[in-house]
Ligand SMILES: Cc1ncc(COP(=O)(O)OP(=O)(O)O)c(N)n1
């Protein structure tokens with residue numbers, strides 16, 4: 001677990017301490033609040049919510065509902081542990097009420113609880129389970145995992161007593177429950193069954209003694225919450241948590257046996273095993289990182305994987321040979337080459353490989369051989385790429401030793417982590433856009449590619465159908481490079497194509513032309529922080545200095561129009577911006593200079609935040625400046641981002657509802673010819689904005705975040721949009737992503753100053769420590 005995930009636990013007095021300890025041992029932390037007056041506040045500062053209904057009473061259930069609903073609103077995962085769900089009418093009713101109000105991500109339960117949750121729908125299934133339980137009562141080993149003293153007192157076999165339930169029945173039960181509540185079910189028993197209604201995973205192993213300690217089920221629920229709190233998909237989170245828990249039970253059992261200890265020690269050993277496992281995982285991560293830094297002979301840097309040419313002679317034009325083309329490509333800037341010869345004999349591969357190796361060495365570019373570690377060794381290449389149907393990475397390493405680079409293929413997070421664990425130096429992931437070179441490839445979704453990049457420490461390259469045009473769609477996925485066959489080998493002008501591919505990896509630059517906010521929450525300062533957080537290089541031309549803080553504006557000092565123009569000259573004549581964000585410009589003269597300069601330099605992707613009227617209704621620029629803004633700057637802008645009061649001024653219409661927003665935006669587009677993002681705000685519908693581009697009209701919905709500190713949200717949104725446009729992202733996605741960034745910044749719940757304070761633009765992340 002990389003970051004410290006806080007889990008809000010509405011827990012069970014019997015197992016409270018165990019839950020807190022298990023979360024700490026696993027690298028997270030527990031925050032426990034149960035009073036209705038604070039549950040929502042606490043939910044908001046945590047990343048996951050655990051609702052354990054053990055030892056229920058009216059107030060506790062009310063708190064669970066409040067916390068669960070709040071977590072749903074915030075998009076935080078909710079794990080429900082419906083302790084002893086069928087034990088009493090009261091529990092059935094209350095847990096039913098809870099499930100009517102709260103949507104859980106995971107229900108972690110045992111088989112009896114699962115059938116109780118389904119009982120209302122299918123009495124028969126419950127009876128079958130009940131009969132089975134009765135059959136084994138008295139003979140089965142007690143397996144009390146929920147730590148509910150009240151309930152375990154009633155049940156002779158304990159809550160987890162259906163040990164002999166057939167696996168198939170358990171699978172069906174988990175699938176039905178998952179489908180009913182549209183969530184993941186993590187159902188413990190002799191084997192754990194995890195299902196999200198589609199996927200099913202059965203986890204065995206462990207140690208039977210886990211059933212003899214109080215609260216092991218509650219602890220597992222906490223681990224599920226911790227896992228999904230770091231953004232892991234709920235099915236994967238539940239499976240990983242259950243696997244971890246069984247693994248720890250096994251280790252604890254081994255130690256206890258070795259030392260001839262009893263059940264009390266088992267509980268302690270369980271916690272030891274968990275903390276050691278987490279330490280080991282952290283150690284392994286650090287080992288990979290340090291191996292990468294140590295510049296070992298076999299090390300391949302992310303920069304060396306930036307543009308990876310993979311050969312295929314079927315794309316060669318008449319008169320071209322692999323050698324001449326590879327020479328041209330590496331001369332032009334390709335950073336790595338793979339010899340991929342699917343139809344050649346070993347002798348041909350060796351002979352071709354030796355020629356290419358010479359060319360690559362001359363240009364200090366690594367040559368990787370596809371599929372065949374043995375031939376890579378004979379050629380003296382830098383490494384080999386092995387896919388899932390080739391020789392395994394571990395075996396290839398055995399054959400090649402530590403000095404060769406080994407690349408592996410992966411199509412999902414699990415395969416990527418396996419490749420990393422097996423010692424791969426990089427991963428190739430495809431096919432991101434299908435492929436005309438390789439048939440029968442499966443398309444890899446962008447979301448999965450992002451998840452892979454997030455999950456592994458080693459470099460990741462994308463492969464499959466990548467061209468100089470579609471490469472920008474991979475922006476923000478976290479890839480280190482692209483592996484390309486046809487996009488390079490079939491190109492007519494290869495040096496030009498290499499240049500176009502490499503341009504996609506250049507750092508994008510964004511300029512903000514706005515006013516300074518000395519308190520750092522809005523204006524230039526917010527823009528620059530936003531740009532840094534969105535991975536672009538930020539520059540600023542300061543049009544005015546403001547003396548302000550979270551309580552208001554105390555003074556304004558404008559720069560002269562000459563100096564405003566001078567700054568823009570300095571920027572454009574050296575580091576040309578890929579996008580421009582315009583914020584507060586208070587005088588007509590300054591607006592005129594800015595417009596002239598932007599025309600002179602033919603600036604692209606201009607996003608204008610028409611800071612005319614504050615959300616509270618105060619006019620912020622002079623009347624004549626407003627006219628200049630409309631006449632001189634609006635025609636240059638690709639997008640303007642008014643709030644409702646500003647849109648009322650621009651459209652001359654009152655805006656009272658969503659319909660009015662749509663017609664006002666359409667009127668502005670018609671009148672000024674630029675796209676409009678009309679921001680909803682409190683008066684209408686909170687987090688939903690209307691984007692009208694002329695061709696397209698779309699509502700872009702956002703998540704409402706309970707945070708009174710909104711100073712600088714307008715600046716942040718428009719500079720995030722400009723950053724995305726600079727990266728080549730299309731308008732709709734640029735807005736969507738910018739809104740997501742703003743939501744995340746608000747969710748950090750930074751609370752500074754006496755008034756409406758700033759957001760945490762870093763999203764709580766420290767880049768360098
Ligand atoms: C950089 C890179 N990534 C992935 C692959 C695909 O390897 P594999 O899955 O083994 O398929 P083949 O290339 O052997 O058809 C690759 N070659 N390079």
Ligand SMILES: Cc1nc(C(=O)O)sc1CCOP(=O)(O)O
Nearest residue numbers: 430431435437438464465485486
């Ligand atoms: C070799 C290879 N592997 C792929 C995978 O998905 O793993 S796609 C692919 C071929 C890539 O060629 P092009 O750039 O011409 O689409």
Ligand SMILES: [Mg+2]
Nearest residue numbers: 371386387390
């Ligand atoms: Mg292969």
